Amino acid sequence: MMDRLTGLSSSQAGGLVLVALLWGSTTPLMRRASALGPDARPHKHQPRGVAAAAQSLVRYLPIGVNLSGSALFARLLRDTPASQAGLIANSLALVVTTCVARLLGEREADRRLVNIGMLLVIVGVAICMTSI
Numbered sequence: 001m002m003d004r005l006t007g008l009s010s011s012q013a014g015g016l017v018l019v020a021l022l023w024g025s026t027t028p029l030m031r032r033a034s035a036l037g038p039d040a041r042p043h044k045h046q047p048r049g050v051a052a053a054a055q056s057l058v059r060y061l062p063i064g065v066n067l068s069g070s071a072l073f074a075r076l077l078r079d080t081p082a083s084q085a086g087l088i089a090n091s092l093a094l095v096v097t098t099c100v101a102r103l104l105g106e107r108e109a110d111r112r113l114v115n116i117g118m119l120l121v122i123v124g125v126a127i128c129m130t131s132i
Contacts, residue, residue: 008084015076016088022069023089024096028104029062091125094118 008016036059077085095118101108108114 008080012076012080013088015072016080016085017092019069019073019076019089020092020096022065022072024093025100026062026066026069027093027097028101028106030066032104033059033062088125091121095121 036055073085073089098108098114098118
């Protein structure tokens with residue numbers, strides 16, 4: 001059923017929130033994986049141990065989850081206005097990224113300013129959603 005204010009169905013809105021969760025939760029994990037450096041195997045077919053396999057999982061699983069969010073977003077664009085879809089998914093992904101980064105212990109420049117920024121993003125999304 002479509003919401004009269006936004007023109008989005010609950011499944012579209014839920015899908016966009018899921019995209020934001022997939023994108024936002026994987027960004028800090030991909031940042032950590034990139035800090036591991038390049039895959040250091042001298043030969044492509046060299047046997048790998050359990051530790052190397054675990055490192056590959058840490059490196060590539062977040063990318064796969066992130067790409068699944070992109071596939072879902074592309075599917076949602078079929079039925080959702082791009083102006084709303086981009087606004088909701090990207091803005092909320094930024095908030096989710098900040099929250100997950102905090103949970104992982106990443107440092108912020110100024111926590112108070114980051115909190116104000118997250119609040120402004122959420123208020124901005126709410127204003128845009130009710131005025132479209």
